[in-house]
Amino acid sequence: MSLNSTIRQIGQALFFPQSCVVCHHWVLNPDFSPLCRNCLLSLKPLGQRICYYCGIPLPGDLLEVHGICSQCRDGPKTYDFARAYGAYQGSLRLVIRKFKFEGRQRLAYPLAALLETCYRGRGLNLKAHWIVPVPLYSRRRRERGFDQTLLLGHVLCQKLKVPVFGGLRRVRPTAPQSGLDLRQRQENVYDAFLLDQAELLSRRNILLVDDVMTTGTTVSEISRLLRTKSTVHKIMVLTLARVPLLYTQL
16 A cells, blocks of 8 residues: 555545444545445355346256246347346345445445456456446436446446446436336336437447346346347346345246
8 A cells, every 4th residue: 555545544534534334333445435345345246056147046956957047038138148246135235225325425436346346257258348327317316416327337437447338318217116016117117218329339248237136127128229229249237236036936
């Protein structure tokens, strides 16, 4: 650690003290993030037993027989494959919710590091050309004060040296997806997005970035739009967390 970095962190501790959002102990780090190193290291990644396409965790017997979940066996996806760093539960869920709903924007730095780890470890040798964040609707962005996925995309851009594509917009409000069944989720997001400058994505590999993936209806709709409006090559969905489904649904 350089002398300037040490002085900067000491100044932070003296004038802007903060506690970790998980363990509430005193925090000191170069990103001014309210997440201590121990709690960051405790955020466990998903194991290797996942569906090849959508990345949902699978029980061992199903993985050995099929390698993919029943939803992916029913038909092809509009994206090529999806990967998440961890399960949407425990400390990872807490940190994501602190980031999204309590305005802890500095959490974008450690969370983007998790996305980088997931991409490099499970990117299936995909060389991404564009990062495409899933956008908030303008009213929701004003209410929240920032667009959490766009912020994640920009921090990830610095880590991967891959540019952020700004031509995807959410053009109408959508209801929260939680509590909706699959058909209602699909109807909720249908034609909710608009793509500008689609020619920039032609024959490019896309990292479609979001915070949490449940059934995948939102990223599927965006992937459908990308493939309809542009001749994109590969689409990898990259999220911080995946909501585990009951094995009876697999």
